[in-house]
Amino acid sequence: MAISFSCSCGKSFRAKDEHAGRRLKCPGCGVVLAVPLLGEAGVAEDGYHLAEPDPGPAAEPAPAMRFGPRAEVAPPATPRPRSAPGEEPRFDPEAPPSSLREYLYWALLLALIPLVVSVLSRTKESSTFVDRFKATIEKAPPEVQQRIAQLFETKGEGVELEDLLTALPGHRLAEAHLPRDTGMHWIYGALAATVFWVLALAMFPREKRTPGHLLSVGLFTGTLGIVLLLVVQYLAAATQGVWIRGRGIVVLLFYIAKFIGFSYASASDPDTSFALSVLGFTCGVGLCEELCKALPLIGYYRRDAQMGWRGACLWGLASGIGFGVAEGIMYSARYYNGITSGGIYLVRFVSCVALHAIWTAAIGITMWRRQETIQGDREWPDYALAILRILAVPMVLHGLYDTLLKKDLDLWALAVGAASFAWFAWQVEAARTQANEPPKALRAWA
Structure with a gap:
């Protein structure tokens, strides 16, 4: 039956x-x-x-008193794409009505513990790179000290960091966790990606999903998304010092890239004010990174509307995980290997990956809620504004977090990280409440 x-x-x-x-x-x-x-x-x-009922002769108009104004049907907006005939909805009726796995996203809050420990244990008297380098040289054998001296004599101020670190014993500073020429950070990245991927698969049992989909989303953002971000950064930097005149879309795109380049320059300059740094990190780093992470979701909702809020959240988590792991691998190779202690790797591959996942998952839920604003035939200014509204809150949180770290306001940065999770959790529960509401069509006839 x-x-x-x-x-x-x-x-x-x-x-x-x-x-x-x-x-x-x-x-x-x-x-x-x-x-x-x-x-x-x-x-x-x-x-x-x-059987379909016979419509029969046209019925007499119903008395006005039987219908309230809520029963009036407004002209429909641009219709959302429908599924193919016979295709089942993405809701799993066999799943239990409630499960602890529906609240497994709270585990992401535990991933911020390494960041908490790092912030609370950091002191203003922490040794600088120069101090640690001098201490390492003083404890090095005479032949190492002579080799370092020859480097400075031959290259002077042009000596490279790679040359200095590879000349040291073990190819690292004293108390550094890994040597400079290591591939261990790739293993750390793979472990982090695996753990977060398994966590994402365990979440939300009521949502049908395949592990391959989440893996593909993470790989896309961790590879092509990163490449696209680097291209945007390069083009934005190339516009600095260049001015063009004219009208049209090309000129507009040029000045958008120029503004992004200015934002990145403001973010990286240690002498910029707090307000200018917030502007730089928000409109440069925050905008570009969150947009790159949101690309899989944008591509999906532009052509389909079947995925619910749980699926959008999982896609956002997977995309953020892919980006965070790729960023951690790049940062380790450039700034950590041979220089920093082991704690920074834990922060980068656990807490920072979790933050990227939280921001993009919140974007996914917001996009599910506002998917009609990016569907259909729209003018590109309306489309760009709709995307900007979807990215707005995570973009600002991202920019503010980076600014506070730049200004050594670590406790406030930690507070922004907690606020980011609070925003994400509110998005999840609000979407859960919205999805469990009775159909609006039924309420209109009440």
Whole structure:
């Protein structure tokens, strides 16, 4: 025995009688529907279906007193793409109505513990690179000291960091966790990616997903997304000091790139004010990185509307994980190997990856909620503004977090990290509440 019912958009569904009362999201229009109880909907048995009723002669207009103004149907907006005939919705009716795994996202808060420990244990008297380099030279054998002296004699101020570190015993400063010429940071990245990927797979059992999809999203952002970001940074830097005149889209794009380049320069300059640093990190780093991480979600919702908020959240997590791990590998090779202690690797591959995942997951839920603003035929200014509104909050949180770290306001940066998780958790619970509301079409007839 099966229950037959349909959505106001015209898509029909069939459900087992034990699923009566469950809720699902229509893949055609996105409205949350309740599977009717037996007796409230048509029943189909052994392949027999209810026939479509004969419309008959035109009915007399119903008395005005029977319909309130809420029953009026507004002209529909641009329709969302519908699923293929016979395709099942992405809601899993066999899943339990509630599960602790639905709240497993709180584990991301635990991933911020290395950042908390690092901030609270940091002191203003921490040794600089120069101090540690001098201490390493003083403890080095005479032949190492002579080799370092020859480097400065032959290259002077042009001596490279790589040359200095490879000349040291063990190719590292004293108390450094890894040598300069190591590949261990790749293993750290792989371990971090695996743990976070398994965590994402364990979340939200009510959402149908395949491990390959999440892996593909993470790999895309961790490779092509990073390459695209580097290209944007290069083009933005190339516009500095150059001015052009004219009109048209090319000139507009040039000055957008120029503004991004100015933002990156303001963010990296240690002498810029706090306000200018916030502007630089938000409109440069925050905008470009969050946009690159959101590309898989933008590409999906531009052409489809079936994925619910849980799927959008998981895609955001996977994209943020891929970006965070790739960034950690690059930072380790450039700034950490042979120089820093082991704690920074824990912060970079655990806490920073979690923050990137949190920001992009929040973007995913916001995009699910506002997906109609990026669908259909739109003018590109409207489309760009819609994307900017979706990215706005994580972009600002990202920029503020980086600015506070730059200004050595570590406790305030930690507070922004906590606020980022709070924003993400609020997004999750708000989406859960919104998805469990009765269908609006039913309320209009009440």
